[in-house]
Amino acid sequence: MRIKAVSINHPAVFTFVVSTFIVFAYNLSFWRGFTRAIGGFQLGNIPLLLATFVILALFFNAVLTLVAFRPLIKPVLVLLLCVTSLAAYFMDQYGTAIDAAMIQNVFETNTMEAFELLSWRMLLVFLLFGVLPSVFVWRARLEFLPLRQDLVGKLLIVAGSLVAVVMLLLLFYKSYASTFRGHRELRFFLTPVNYIQATNSFFKRKFSHPLVVAPLGKDAVKGALWDGQSRRTVTVIVLGETARAMNFSLNGYQRATNPQLSKQAGLINFTNVQSCGTATAVSVPCLFSALGRDNYTETAAKSQEGLLDVLSHAGFDVLWRNNNSGCKGACDRVEYEDWSKPVAGDPLCTSEECYDEHMLKGLPERIRSAKKDLVIVLHQKGSHGPAYWKRYPEAFKRFGPVCETNELQQCSSESIVAAYDNTILYTDHFVSKVINLLRKAGNDGGVDTSLIYFSDHGESLGESGMYLHGAPYMVSPVEQRHVPFMLWLSDSYRSRFRIEESCLLARSSQPFSHDNVFHSVLGMLNVSTTVYNPALDIFQPCSQGSAQDRLRTSSGRT
Numbered sequence: 001m002r003i004k005a006v007s008i009n010h011p012a013v014f015t016f017v018v019s020t021f022i023v024f025a026y027n028l029s030f031w032r033g034f035t036r037a038i039g040g041f042q043l044g045n046i047p048l049l050l051a052t053f054v055i056l057a058l059f060f061n062a063v064l065t066l067v068a069f070r071p072l073i074k075p076v077l078v079l080l081l082c083v084t085s086l087a088a089y090f091m092d093q094y095g096t097a098i099d100a101a102m103i104q105n106v107f108e109t110n111t112m113e114a115f116e117l118l119s120w121r122m123l124l125v126f127l128l129f130g131v132l133p134s135v136f137v138w139r140a141r142l143e144f145l146p147l148r149q150d151l152v153g154k155l156l157i158v159a160g161s162l163v164a165v166v167m168l169l170l171l172f173y174k175s176y177a178s179t180f181r182g183h184r185e186l187r188f189f190l191t192p193v194n195y196i197q198a199t200n201s202f203f204k205r206k207f208s209h210p211l212v213v214a215p216l217g218k219d220a221v222k223g224a225l226w227d228g229q230s231r232r233t234v235t236v237i238v239l240g241e242t243a244r245a246m247n248f249s250l251n252g253y254q255r256a257t258n259p260q261l262s263k264q265a266g267l268i269n270f271t272n273v274q275s276c277g278t279a280t281a282v283s284v285p286c287l288f289s290a291l292g293r294d295n296y297t298e299t300a301a302k303s304q305e306g307l308l309d310v311l312s313h314a315g316f317d318v319l320w321r322n323n324n325s326g327c328k329g330a331c332d333r334v335e336y337e338d339w340s341k342p343v344a345g346d347p348l349c350t351s352e353e354c355y356d357e358h359m360l361k362g363l364p365e366r367i368r369s370a371k372k373d374l375v376i377v378l379h380q381k382g383s384h385g386p387a388y389w390k391r392y393p394e395a396f397k398r399f400g401p402v403c404e405t406n407e408l409q410q411c412s413s414e415s416i417v418a419a420y421d422n423t424i425l426y427t428d429h430f431v432s433k434v435i436n437l438l439r440k441a442g443n444d445g446g447v448d449t450s451l452i453y454f455s456d457h458g459e460s461l462g463e464s465g466m467y468l469h470g471a472p473y474m475v476s477p478v479e480q481r482h483v484p485f486m487l488w489l490s491d492s493y494r495s496r497f498r499i500e501e502s503c504l505l506a507r508s509s510q511p512f513s514h515d516n517v518f519h520s521v522l523g524m525l526n527v528s529t530t531v532y533n534p535a536l537d538i539f540q541p542c543s544q545g546s547a548q549d550r551l552r553t554s555s556g557r558t
């Protein structure tokens with residue numbers, strides 16, 4: 001085969017140069033993780049590092065060669081370079097991996113959350129690593145060979161690249177096998193493969209087939225303890241955001257982040273609760289479903305009714321108040337109110353967003369005027385990062401100095417944690433305020449009230465160089481999975497449903513998870529249905545109500 005001259009204008013050389021650039025310039029997170037996984041940068045590891053570099057460059061080269069045709073190659077490369085520069089920025093900035101759940105976050109994040117991630121540094125990275133190389137690519141004067149010659153040449157390049165890749169993989173098989181088996185997360189750091197793969201699986205799942213929502217717990221009815229009761233019940237589920245258990249002083253944190261909740265009579269704090277996912281888009285639909293973490297998939301959750309539907313079937317009015325980016329399908333068939341949009345002049349809102357207390361507007365009236373038993377979900381903005389300092393009013397800026405930029409690497413870890421701790425302090429105030437409101441409603445309005453609080457997932461605050469959340473569950477750090485979980489029952493509620501406080505207190509350090517939410521809410525409200533699993537009900541051993549229902553079932557009344 002005749003090749004004119006080896007110049008950058010030759011498409012084969014051009015794609016190889018671009019491939020090498022991609023491996024080198026955009027994969028800092030991958031190289032860092034890989035080097036750590038093989039035991040650090042040392043002389044003996046250099047052959048393995050070089051081989052890995054060559055394997056990746058040749059592999060990318062083989063793929064790019066397939067699209068190296070005149071009308072295609074430049075637009076493809078420009079798009080690839082621009083998007084990859086942004087992906088690399090986020091990975092390096094926040095230490096996050098990119099998987100399907102992360103891509104889902106990107107597509108389902110509201111504009112406000114997206115704006116929060118923008119920064120000058122990001123723009124600079126985009127210009128230097130996205131736009132600038134794109135200009136070079138666009139201006140390249142590629143000299144394509146006649147088609148037949150071009151095709152033969154490409155075939156040889158692709159085949160040659162792949163043979164070399166396989167040979168190198170075999171040569172270093174032992175190292176790769178142990179490294180990638182022990183560090184499966186590494187593939188989520190290799191860009192652009194990670195986001196292309198993740199986007200593909202995200203869309204494949206999203207547009208797979210139209211979903212039919214199967215009914216769940218249509219047989220649900222109120223159990224024996226409801227007989228002869230005239231007082232209404234009000235149950236509030238506070239769904240937290242990004243709150244991690246370890247920063248609650250109720251769980252032993254050294255800072256006093258729970259000054260109000262720690263004084264609430266009747267509060268039971270569960271210290272050992274794990275989340276279903278490490279991101280809102282997974283945890284929220286999972287915990288309101290009957291699936292549990294092992295059986296949870298997004299499709300399964302979307303194609304079946306959940307906890308709030310079962311409560312509706314049992315005759316409750318269900319209301320979801322939102323100060324977050326939506327309920328991810330968990331509230332699709334119940335009443336929904338969005339309180340996240342800023343209201344001009346409202347002291348509980350800034351120009352961009354509203355503090356969580358905004359959701360409590362008119363709530364006592366709503367409780368008073370309700371005709372049926374009521375379940376209310378309050379979906380907090382909570383501790384959503386990286387702009388932690390925006391989540392709480394000035395009065396809660398107790399710990400400091402605080403990091404007031406979303407470019408976390410510009411802040412000391414102390415100032416990041418201080419801002420985060422202020423969000424927990426505000427959540428402490430918020431949940432406590434809801435409890436006070438419920439206590440008052442109980443005293444004034446003759447209703448039996450209760451509250452459950454838990455977070456959807458935790459957060460990394462710099463541990464092992466990681467920030468934010470959304471790590472693949474299997475390799476996720478405990479900071480992203482260990483969530484706060486609390487329960488408050490009014491005296492009248494406790495005696496009505498015959499729940500023993502001391503029994504719950506004795507269980508409060510046992511391991512539980514989001515899997516317990518579905519069955520525990522049904523259990524605490526004494527709802528009887530075939531989809532209820534007493535083994536997952538936290539209340540079951542502590543409630544005489546469940547014993548009553550068993551008696552009733554055996555005597556054939558239900």
Ligand SMILES: [Zn+2]
Nearest residue numbers: 242279280456
């Ligand atoms: Zn979340």
